[in-house]
Amino acid sequence: MSVALPLPPGSAIGILGGGQLGRMLALAAARLGFDVVVLEREADSPAGRVAVKLIVGDYTDEAALAELAAATSLVTYEFENVPSAAVDWLVTHGIEVAPGARALAVAQDRFEEKTFLNAHGVPTVAFAAANTPDEAVAAVTALGAPALMKTRREGYDGKGQRWIEHAPDAAAAFAELGGVPVIVEAAADFVRELSIIAARGRDGATAVYPLAENHHERGILRRSIAPAQVSQATADQAERIAARVLAGLDYVGVIGIELFEMADGRLLVNEFAPRVHNTGHWTQDGCEVDQFEQHIRAVAGWPLGPTKAIAQVEMLNLLGEEADAWAKYAAEPETRLHLYGKRGARPGRKMGHLNRVKPL
Amino acid sequence: MSVALPLPPGSAIGILGGGQLGRMLALAAARLGFDVVVLEREADSPAGRVAVKLIVGDYTDEAALAELAAATSLVTYEFENVPSAAVDWLVTHGIEVAPGARALAVAQDRFEEKTFLNAHGVPTVAFAAANTPDEAVAAVTALGAPALMKTRREGYDGKGQRWIEHAPDAAAAFAELGGVPVIVEAAADFVRELSIIAARGRDGATAVYPLAENHHERGILRRSIAPAQVSQATADQAERIAARVLAGLDYVGVIGIELFEMADGRLLVNEFAPRVHNTGHWTQDGCEVDQFEQHIRAVAGWPLGPTKAIAQVEMLNLLGEEADAWAKYAAEPETRLHLYGKRGARPGRKMGHLNRVKPL
Numbered sequence: 001m002s003v004a005l006p007l008p009p010g011s012a013i014g015i016l017g018g019g020q021l022g023r024m025l026a027l028a029a030a031r032l033g034f035d036v037v038v039l040e041r042e043a044d045s046p047a048g049r050v051a052v053k054l055i056v057g058d059y060t061d062e063a064a065l066a067e068l069a070a071a072t073s074l075v076t077y078e079f080e081n082v083p084s085a086a087v088d089w090l091v092t093h094g095i096e097v098a099p100g101a102r103a104l105a106v107a108q109d110r111f112e113e114k115t116f117l118n119a120h121g122v123p124t125v126a127f128a129a130a131n132t133p134d135e136a137v138a139a140v141t142a143l144g145a146p147a148l149m150k151t152r153r154e155g156y157d158g159k160g161q162r163w164i165e166h167a168p169d170a171a172a173a174f175a176e177l178g179g180v181p182v183i184v185e186a187a188a189d190f191v192r193e194l195s196i197i198a199a200r201g202r203d204g205a206t207a208v209y210p211l212a213e214n215h216h217e218r219g220i221l222r223r224s225i226a227p228a229q230v231s232q233a234t235a236d237q238a239e240r241i242a243a244r245v246l247a248g249l250d251y252v253g254v255i256g257i258e259l260f261e262m263a264d265g266r267l268l269v270n271e272f273a274p275r276v277h278n279t280g281h282w283t284q285d286g287c288e289v290d291q292f293e294q295h296i297r298a299v300a301g302w303p304l305g306p307t308k309a310i311a312q313v314e315m316l317n318l319l320g321e322e323a324d325a326w327a328k329y330a331a332e333p334e335t336r337l338h339l340y341g342k343r344g345a346r347p348g349r350k351m352g353h354l355n356r357v358k359p360l
Numbered sequence: 361m362s363v364a365l366p367l368p369p370g371s372a373i374g375i376l377g378g379g380q381l382g383r384m385l386a387l388a389a390a391r392l393g394f395d396v397v398v399l400e401r402e403a404d405s406p407a408g409r410v411a412v413k414l415i416v417g418d419y420t421d422e423a424a425l426a427e428l429a430a431a432t433s434l435v436t437y438e439f440e441n442v443p444s445a446a447v448d449w450l451v452t453h454g455i456e457v458a459p460g461a462r463a464l465a466v467a468q469d470r471f472e473e474k475t476f477l478n479a480h481g482v483p484t485v486a487f488a489a490a491n492t493p494d495e496a497v498a499a500v501t502a503l504g505a506p507a508l509m510k511t512r513r514e515g516y517d518g519k520g521q522r523w524i525e526h527a528p529d530a531a532a533a534f535a536e537l538g539g540v541p542v543i544v545e546a547a548a549d550f551v552r553e554l555s556i557i558a559a560r561g562r563d564g565a566t567a568v569y570p571l572a573e574n575h576h577e578r579g580i581l582r583r584s585i586a587p588a589q590v591s592q593a594t595a596d597q598a599e600r601i602a603a604r605v606l607a608g609l610d611y612v613g614v615i616g617i618e619l620f621e622m623a624d625g626r627l628l629v630n631e632f633a634p635r636v637h638n639t640g641h642w643t644q645d646g647c648e649v650d651q652f653e654q655h656i657r658a659v660a661g662w663p664l665g666p667t668k669a670i671a672q673v674e675m676l677n678l679l680g681e682e683a684d685a686w687a688k689y690a691a692e693p694e695t696r697l698h699l700y701g702k703r704g705a706r707p708g709r710k711m712g713h714l715n716r717v718k719p720l
Binding site: 006008009010023026027030031032033034035049050052285288289297302303305306310311323326327330331333336337338339340341342343352357 | 366368369370383386387390391392393394395409410411412645648649657662663665666670671683686687690691693696697698699700701702703712717
């Protein structure tokens with residue numbers, strides 16, 4: 001039994017993961033008349049609290065998956081580390097999962113990801129895989145120090161990676177990262193970090209939002225400025241990259257692609273996330289159809305919406321206790337607040353974000 | 361025990377009523393980090409499906425009210441016919457209810473409403489109360505036919521009212537309306553129907569949105585154009601009316617005030633609704649802070665947000681089977697769809713609305 005597309009309003013959409021991205025996807029889906037069913041490990045989660053139904057369980061728990069499959073025939077996700085076993089189970093049981101298994105498989109392994117990108121004519125930094133301490137040292141030697149060592153799988157917001165200043169240090173770093181397969185990346189001497197949020201519908205139509213300029217602190221996104229000030233050539237280059245990635249993955253949904261802008265104007269892809277993306281939060285107040293509605297439209301087989309900017313936005317993440325200043329931000333006329341309803345403001349935890357809006 | 365204001369994100373807000381207005385209030389509250397608890401008679405409702413908790417029960421069921429009071433200390437509502445017994449019970453048990461009992465009491469009785477308006481210097485059509493067939497005939501005779509007879513309480517979207525073409529017919533019409541107390545209103549020879557959405561915070565600060573021009577069909581709102589083309593004098597007049605109504609009710613929250621624009625430029629108030637209002641749906645895509653977030657801000661004791669228009673909007677209600685054309689509307693780049701997830705498209709039932717947006 002397969003899902004009838006386009007999915008009519010009143011239908012239920014399943015979301016794997018109950019964090020803030022799931023919450024904002026759920027709110028966008030509700031606006032279009034959909035019900036949302038969330039599968040999440042925690043009983044109390046940002047997305048679970050706005051869903052018609054919350055299934056608490058592990059993503060590979062077959063009873064939980066069966067409960068999800070009974071409630072909906074279309075499932076998406078809010079994080080890229082969805083176990084492939086979960087997707088396989090759902091697909092085997094006739095559930096449509098978007099973006100699909102291929103996008104997840106490629107995105108879950110940093111070596112596969114960069115290999116895929118290069119194979120589709122999308123430039124990245126030079127890189128090499130390493131499965132042993134000796135291979136790690138050899139990789140850094142070949143690429144030149146300093147180089148960045150990352151676990152091939154898992155890790156986010158700067159976790160699971162080490163800078164290697166001297167090739168012989170690579171052996172110890174390999175051990176520190178758990179002795180698991182790693183990728184070693186040449187240092188990118190970039191001048192700016194940019195990103196592009198793009199979408200592809202079930203009919204193959206694509207849409208891209210204007211670029212965002214991103215600033216990280218300690219590996220965590222701090223702020224985005226969008227639309228970024230870029231040349232037309234840079235915008236065209238980013239759009240070509242997005243088109244290649246989307247087509248190469250036969251993608252359905254919204255994708256976030258992080259870019260390094262080099263001094264010579266070239267764009268290299270740092271990584272992509274097969275989901276809505278923190279650097280796309282500006283679209284909530286800067287575009288008529290934001291990345292969350294766009295993702296729901298795409299996976300539901302609806303036509304994509306417009307992506308042009310209608311305002312200039314500075315997006316600021318509220319980390320940990322920063323969100324306690326909500327009353328100050330609420331009083332700023334130019335500031336739109338988006339809070340996730342998370343319990344417990346651990347340092348560095350993303351508690352909300354704000355979009356400071358001004359006319360273009 | 362009273363609620364601490366301003367209400368911090370992460371707190372729960374209670375909503376009486378589970379319809380589309382409750383749903384859109386719930387989505388706005390969620391965006392600001394609040395949880396929403398809905399009390400509603402139906403087990404399956406638009407707002408209930410996006411709430412963290414749905415309490416199914418009658419509004420005067422004390423067990424249901426006690427469950428609501430256990431979950432939240434701040435309650436608002438999405439319809440003006442909330443039984444006063446429900447509000448009294450909640451207030452007695454230390455729950456803050458906004459907008460308050462006075463606004464509800466005045467709004468629930470069309471005679472009290474117009475009496476209140478005139479007493480606060482706000483003009484209306486001439487009117488009279490009638491409790492018997494004879495009084496009804498006398499009222500029409502005094503006001504002049506044709507006149508409009510309405511039940512003093514209940515009734516919406518044109519239900520519970522009759523046009524009286526000849527004074528003697530008033531006796532039969534009185535009986536047709538159930539023999540209950542009525543108000544008889546002189547015909548308003550208006551050139552346009554306008555409305556103003558206004559808000560008042562707990563600190564007494566007020567904010568008004570630009571006027572909307574409204575078109576009804578068979579007593580049901582069909583479309584609104586906003587900002588309406590009006591003179592500065594008309595806008596000022598509407599703003600003064602809103603200020604008087606808000607202050608006179610010591611109001612907290614968003615209010616919708618329906619206006620008749622007369623040939624001589626005077627504005628008469630037709631009625632007001634102590635809640636978010638269908639003629640304010642354009643603000644979702646025409647303003648930075650829409651009427652739903654504004655209402656949540658006001659009742660939660662937050663500062664009010666900006667109300668200026670950032671786009672020109674035509675709002676169209678989707679009634680009954682009209683919502684079946686969602687795929688057509690979804691493909692229009694200028695159209696933002698808002699669907700309520702209602703089961704069953706009875707003729708005339710509000711299933712959703714769309715905002716057609718263009719630059720100012």
